[in-house]
Amino acid sequence: MTLSPASTATGPQAAGQRRLLTLLFVDLSGSTAMAEWMEAEHYATMLAALRDLYERIVPHHGGVIARIQGDGMLAVFGHPEVREDDGRRATEAALELHAAVRGLRPPGPLPADFPGLTLHSGIHAGIVLVGEGDQMRGRFELLGNAPNIAARLSEAAKRDEIIASEESLGLQAQFFETGARFSLQLRGRATPLAAYRVLGRAAVSRRYEASMRRGLAPFVGRGDELATLSAAMADTLSGQTRWLGVRAGAGVGKTRLTEEFLRHVVDQAEQPCHIHRGYCESYLSAEPLQPFLQMLRAMDGMTDAPPELVDAQASAAPQRADALLDLLLALARRMPQLVFVDDLQWADDASLRLLHRLRTTAERQGLPLLLLTASRPQPGGTGLGAHDDHAQLLITLPPLTDCESAHAVQQLLPQGDPFIAAEVRRHAGGNPLFIEELCHAAADAGASLVAGQSSAAWLAALVESRMGRLPPEQARLVRLAAVIGTVIPVWLLEALSGCGEQHPDVRALAGQDFIFPDQSPGLLRFKHGITRDVVYEATGLHERQALHRRISTELRARGGAELHEQLAYHAAAANDWPAAGLHAEAAGDQALAASALDRAKKQFRAALAALEFLPDGDDAGRGRRRRWISVAQRLGMACVFDASQDDLRVLRHAAQLAQADGDAGLIARTEYWLAYVGYALGETRDSLRHARAAVEQAQQCGDHALLAQLPGTVGQLQAAAADYAQAIPMLDLAIQRQRPRASKNAVNRIGLSFSLCCRAYVLGDQGRFSDAHEVFAEALEPFDGSGHAVEASIQGWRAAVLLWQGRWADARQAAAVAHRVGAQVRSMFTCAMGHAAGAYGAWMAAADPLARQHILDATAWLAPRGGGLYSSFQHGWLADILSTQADNAAARHHIARALKRGRQHDWIGGAMAYRAAARLAAQAGDTVQARRYLSLARGAGEQRNSDHETAVTALLEAELQLDSAWPAALALALAEFERMGMTGFLQRAHRLQQP
Structure with missing residues (x-):
């Protein structure tokens, strides 16, 4: 019999508490067949034994049985209190249940082929x-989807198999032996779920060991703290007693710091x-004096053991503390001792x-002893409950600085999208564990936004368990702040809660690393974006919406045009769609005016989403559709420097709405923005068609x-298509018209500068x-040093022209300017193109071995956006590098990619691709093919009327020396390089003249 997931299916919103739970779904394998051949009384006896196991084992691991139906059981871990190791507890419970059920023998006669009792669990x-x-x-x-998924995992499990989702275990999976990570497409779920088959327990007892098993992240920063620990060690070696405590929140790196220090002691002493290690744990019932x-x-079998070791091993429990004390003091009389106790916050009173x-005692006797403890801050701890307050020196470990975080992210995501890297740093708030997990998530998800990756349940449990230890008033403040947002205006928090920045509870939250004063006066900020997201998600829907409505009321009363963005967010979260649409539009217009x-883009998209909820009747519907088109056109204006296929889809829908409306003016402008955004994505051929349609409709109206x-x-567009004969007159006409208007507003200045750039x-x-x-x-003069997106675009094209010239x-x-400014304004196109152009310059100047990877990285950054504008540049650069390195397969791939761009009339990298193909053919000894590719390269240059391409092709012909005509080709190249001032190529040609 199976416990039906329908009993936990999502239903209408009901009274209840929103909780983060780990769910264990267990079923007896083959129970339907057993019910057919077993006597009913025997079957009932077996079920009773099974239920006894459920009721004994699940509570032992801290779980609560939610329901038993037949032979199936659903247990929850995390109610009434979320613990950070709930995933581990559920898995331990499942392993023990599976082992216990394998040991059961059903009553009555059994078939000869009976395989034994087993469970299957999710x-x-x-x-x-x-x-x-x-x-x-x-x-x-x-109510929710999580119970259904647990049931689906149980259904997917075979006999005696446990399947756990990755997000429920995370790092805790390292406490177990598991099969390879795999993706499972579950019924009723749109996206695959990453999961593991749990095979048994691993020989791992500490979180640090679990981290080592997966692979430690790079150790970053902490130089001052290591120096402090080393000084204390020096004091101990000189005969003194010291107690140092390292205190930090979960994941900030206290254990990693102490382990690095202990390794240093071993290597450098x-x-x-003599080093002694022990740790405390909250899991199940840790024994008294656990770390000692x-x-x-660990000393068992120790050579030259003092008598106190025997005494300590033989002592009865009541006298064991005295024996351990005598042992450690005796050892300290023989040589310096370092005693390290990790996770002191979970120590029992006897250990403290x-x-x-x-x-x-060691201080009184003058013994060389260093006590080193690591602990988390405890809310409201006093006396012994404060754990390490009696340490002589307490090292409070801060989160990593932004520079240190950037270094850590760079090592974990060496080829990562810079915008994803920035999101990781912002969301992690300097917490090394969060940085590591977000980097793993980003690597697994490709270029998916990190915000959606921060909600892994095991990380959320870590945050919620910290929340559970806060006093109720402080927890209420954190939940209120989470609804306000990552950044919290002090006046708004005070208006809603009565607590200002200096209130004891607010200051206590800063000490607990939840909320701290922002650099800007009058603002507070969540230390970690993950914390804010988890707390917000765990707050009940009705409570959240009520708070959003209160916040909107306070913001409107405050007034001020700068609040549109906040009002749009809170109105949407409260389902006030008319207000959400109006404020999002206004916020988008303000952001557009400020460049x-x-x-x-974000605000215009929010406005479009809000408009979808407005009435769609006859008159109201037409007004809504026209407003939708208007917002979409402004979105087009906002996305020209960082367009994506999603933006293009929005504008295509706007064009359909405009065609249905029949207004020539609306049609003309939507076609215009379709053309421009298509151009930004490299879809030159289609964009030219939309531009012609825009001209026709604009003339009509x-x-x-x-x-x-x-x-x-x-x-x-014609320039992008290398149709220079048509492009030059149009650009000259545009410049002639734009110059007189450039002084009137910023939009005209941008238009003029970009026409000049082209x-x-x-x-x-x-x-x-x-x-x-x-x-x-x-073109650059109005924007030089401004940090504007158009500056990045112009500098990117300057870089390309300077590469053509060999400078x-x-x-x-x-x-470098294009890359830096592109990153500042979040224009991935200019950021990536600057990165790639700089790398190719480094290759041409000094054959930089990293250039190839940098260009590949830049190409990968752009791929998810679906853009291809001038991407033949990148493929041409890669083809040139790879053919020079004789990496034939990779070179051919990028030659093909560069030439494929010709279908969208992007021929800017075509000549370079053909030259790379000629080099490969020559390396293979195929002179006929090499000459053919050189001829195609010349044709590609002539198609663009490109004298520099002709000269570089002549240089390659001379370098390959395919026939006796190569000296004439070299002479042509030299003369052209001199005429055009192509310095780098001229030096290369001169080297060819040398004997």
Whole structure:
């Protein structure tokens, strides 16, 4: 018989408490078949024995049985109190249940082929609404998707198999022997679930050992703290007694710091020192004197043992503390001793008393003893309950600085998207554990946003267990602050709670590493974004919405145009869609005016989402659709420097709505933005079609403002298609029209500068480098040093032209600006192109071995956005590098990718790709193919009227020396390099002349 997941299915919102639970779903394997051949009385006896096991084993591991139905059982871990090791407890319970059931023998006669009794189990964790149960629903009514997933995992498990989801175990999976991580597509779930088959317990007892088993993250920072510990060790070696405590919140790295220090003591000590390790734990019922008994067991078999060791091993429990004290003091009389106790916050009273006695007695006797303890801060601890307050020196370990966090992320995600890396740092708040887990999540999810990866249940349990230890008033403040947001205005918190920045509870939360004063006056901030997200998610829906409504009321009363963004967020969270749409639009317009394009995109998308909830009747519907189109057009304006396929889909929908409306003006402008965003994504051919449609509709409705903008857009598209004969007149016309208007507003200045930029790179491609740099200077002048997105774009193109010219150092400098400014304004295109251009400059200047990987990284960053604008550049650069390195397979791949871009009229990297193919053919001894590819390279250059490409192709012909005509090719290249000032290539050509 199976416990039906329907009993825990998601239902209407009911009275209950929102809790983070780990759920263990257990069923007896093959029970239906057994019920057919067993006598009913025997079957009932077997079920009773099974239920006895459930009722004995589950509570022993800290779980609560929610329901038993037939032979199936659903147990919850984390109610009434969430513990950070609930996933581990559930898995331990499942292993013990499976072993116990294997030992049961059903009553009565058994078939000859009876395989024995076994269970199959599933473990999953998530947010569940917990309500009162009844006879039908069990002890609790559990509403949410997590119970269903646990049931599906149990269904997927085979006989005697336990399947646990990765997000319920996380790092705790290392406490167990598991099969390989695998993805499971569960019925009723849209995306696959990562899971493990749990095979048994591993020989791991500490979290640090679990981390070692998975692979330690890089050790970053902590130089001052290591120096302090080393000084204390030096004092001990000179004959003194010291007690140092290291205190930090969960995951901040206290154990890692102490282990690094202990390793240093072993490796660097100039005189012998005996190290003893012990730890305390909250799991199940730890024995009294646990850390000291661990030390004692580690000494078993110790050579030249003092008599006190025998006494300590033989002592009865009441006298054991005295014997352990005598043993450690005796050892300290023989040589310096270092006693390390980890997780002191979970120490029993006997261990704490022994620690204090050891310190005071050793001090009195003048013994060389270093006591080192690591603990978490405890809310409201006093006396012995404060654990390490009596340490002579307490090292309070802060989170990593932003610089240290960046270093850690770089090591964990060496090829990571820089925006994802920034999100990791922001969300982790300097907590090394959070950094590590978010980096693992980002690596697994590719370029998915990290915000969605921070809710792994085992990490959420860590946060919720910390919340559970807070006094009720402080916990209430944290939940209120979480609804306000990651950044909390002090005035708003005080208005809602009566607690200002100096209130004792607010200050206590700073000490507990929850909320601390922001750098900007009048603001508080969550230390870790993960904490805020977990606390918010665990707050009940009705409570959240009520708080969002109160916050909206306070914000409106406060007034001020700068509050639109906050009002939009809180209105949407309260399902006040009319207000949400209005405020999001206003916030988007403000961000667009301030050139904060990423924020503008976010707000315009929020406005579009809110509009979907508004009435769709006849008159109201037409107004809503027109408003939707208007917002979508502004979204187009915001996304031109960092477009994605999602943006393009929004504008395509806007174009459909405009066509249905029939207004030529609406159609013209949606077609215009479709053209521009398509251009930003490299879809040049389709964009030219939309641009022509925009011209036609603008002429029809007399939209002269749009007609004035369109020559620049059409010229840019034709330039991207390498149709310079058509592009140059259009760009010149656009520049002529834009110059008089550039002084009127920022939009006109941006339009003029970008038209000038396009004109400059066309000049550069034609080998007119002096003219190109003059035009670049005019384009850049209004924005040089401004940090504006257009500055990044112009500098990116300057870098490309400087690479064409062979000015490697100048190109790298311009590329660095494009990369830096692109990152600041969150324009992935300019950020990635700057990164790639700088890397290619480094390759050309000094054959930098890292260049290849840097360009591959930049290409990977852009891939999820679906963009291809000028991506033939990157593939051409890679083809050039790889063919030079004779990496034939990889070079051919990027040659094909560069040439494939020609289908969208992106030929900017075509000549380079053909040259790489010629080099590969020559390396293989195929001179016929090599000549053919050189001919194609010349044709690709001539198609763009590109003198620099012709000259570089002639240089390669001379380098390959395929026939006796190579000296003439070299002479041509030398003359052209001299004429165009192509310095780097000129040096390369001169080297060919040398004997």
